[in-house]
Amino acid sequence: MSDPILEVESLKVAYGRVQAVRDVSFTVPEGGLVALVGANGAGKSSVLAAVSGLIRPGSGRVRLGGEDVTRCPAHRRIAAGLVLVPEGRQILGTLTVAENLLLGAHRRRRQAAPESEMYDLFPVLAERRALPAGSLSGGEQQMLAIARAMIARPRVVLLDEPSMGLAPKMVDEVFAVIEKIRASGVTVVLVEQNARRALRAADTGHVLETGEIAHSGPASELLQDPRVVKAYLGVE
Structure with missing residues (x-):
């Protein structure tokens, strides 16, 4: 180990x-x-x-x-x-899926993954990238919360x-x-x-x-x- x-x-x-x-x-x-x-x-x-x-x-x-x-x-x-995906997701519902991901990338701008990498990992988000995050189902919002953390390459x-x-x-x-x-x-x-x-x-x-x-x-x-x-x- x-x-x-x-x-x-x-x-x-x-x-x-x-x-x-x-x-x-x-x-x-x-x-x-x-x-x-x-x-x-x-x-x-x-x-x-x-x-x-x-x-x-x-x-x-x-x-x-x-x-x-x-x-x-x-x-x-x-x-x-060191990045936290909080209980309750805490996504920004009025922003689009893509905009939520950009906020995650901003946390570690130099190390951030390209947005396309997150869409490969979470195909459902690629389909909904232009939609307000608040319109997603609970499971999709959870995927977005995880993707928002992972785009920072923690x-x-x-x-x-x-x-x-x-x-x-x-x-x-x-x-x-x-x-x-x-x-x-x-x-x-x-x-x-x-x-x-x-x-x-x-x-x-x-x-x-x-x-x-x-x-x-x-x-x-x-x-x-x-x-x-x-x-x-x-x-x-």
Whole structure:
């Protein structure tokens, strides 16, 4: 396994008096796919928000490629190649698909991929490039949110609940895209409530409970762990 490209050390996040993340540590090897799973409110999205720079942790360290970026604002982390696809997509609905992609490219102008590369990866977006993004279906909007991140050619992409609210067929398409992203060499950190699907895609998994990592290990082993199965996976 290669050296870690992303290191999270003793991360703590609080909202007022509520401790959302308690002493979370994990590493992500370059080119790997790590899944963070757990129940709603376990702190998964707060971890990504702190790693991406959207919120400032109470304590802890975030390193990207060995460089401490804990105090760097979000736009500096994007410029360094750490890009978040947020929960809820947050596309700009009044702009066209093409204009949304241009905004993503602007984040890392020198490294950005050509727009055509995104249309090859997401053919449905090529068909709708001139349409307002708000007119797309939920699944298509999710594809656009991922494409907007990928056009910046990130080193690490953080995916926050990419399958939320999608029909089963579209969930399959989203996970197929995640596999393509990983196969291209981009490192992926995946937060996903569909724990079984996330762990099947991942190399390593971490199960969060009330802001702490309760179980960690190879994803294939977590899929067989009776404690994880009982609490999060259930019977297929």
